[in-house]
Amino acid sequence: MLFRIQAPLTATWHQVNAGRPVNKTRSPCREGGLFTKKSGRAAKRTVDMARVTILMGSVSDEETVRPCAQVLKKLGIDFEAEVSSAHRSPERTEKLVREAEGAGCRVFICAAGMAAHLAGAVAARSIRPVIGIPLTASALGGMDALLSTLMMPSGFPVATMSLDKAGAGNAAWFAAQILALEDEELAERLRSEREAMAGAVEEAGRKLHAADWGNV
Numbered sequence: 001m002l003f004r005i006q007a008p009l010t011a012t013w014h015q016v017n018a019g020r021p022v023n024k025t026r027s028p029c030r031e032g033g034l035f036t037k038k039s040g041r042a043a044k045r046t047v048d049m050a051r052v053t054i055l056m057g058s059v060s061d062e063e064t065v066r067p068c069a070q071v072l073k074k075l076g077i078d079f080e081a082e083v084s085s086a087h088r089s090p091e092r093t094e095k096l097v098r099e100a101e102g103a104g105c106r107v108f109i110c111a112a113g114m115a116a117h118l119a120g121a122v123a124a125r126s127i128r129p130v131i132g133i134p135l136t137a138s139a140l141g142g143m144d145a146l147l148s149t150l151m152m153p154s155g156f157p158v159a160t161m162s163l164d165k166a167g168a169g170n171a172a173w174f175a176a177q178i179l180a181l182e183d184e185e186l187a188e189r190l191r192s193e194r195e196a197m198a199g200a201v202e203e204a205g206r207k208l209h210a211a212d213w214g215n216v
């Protein structure tokens, strides 16, 4: 049976299947709350080919990480999202990594603020690529999370994005580029998205000229 989730992200962004066969039962959200789909049907919705797993350190990160889900969804990439903390729930983090790998995850995306060790903790437990999103969540303005995510010891890289929403979006684009190495259809989608972005810049330039901007 195929599930193509088309409901708004608010209800379903924890788990999106872009049309692959579903043959294994997994709870859509192990912690309940924010990412739990309300309907009974959705509660049984299962995915075992989520190629991307998004982990965030706290439910308070959800809003900032949302662009990541939006870009993945736009590109038709299956993903799962979970909340887990490297510090508050280290065993859960380890379990989620194991389960995600078993379910076909190719790339991990980890978002956290403050002493942001989530991406590093995942990198310590997996040889799959780990992309880190440092978040602004303290009086240090994100520098704490940026350095904690970025400065990994040799052998355990975390591909660290920029801070907050910009980094969240780019984490998805970067994950897509990794997956596109072995997925020509996705590679083609990425090329056409880039063409669209270039077109939008051209259009913006045309509008600027049409408004005679600068002639003041």
Ligand code: AIR
Binding pocket: 056, 057, 058, 059, 060, 061, 085, 086, 087, 088, 111, 112, 113, 114, 115, 116, 117, 135, 137
């Ligand atoms: N965090 C949670 N466990 C370890 C870390 N580093 C991060 C979360 C969040 C921040 O701490 O990723 O950005 C504050 O979390 P909370 O739950 O106190 O709001």
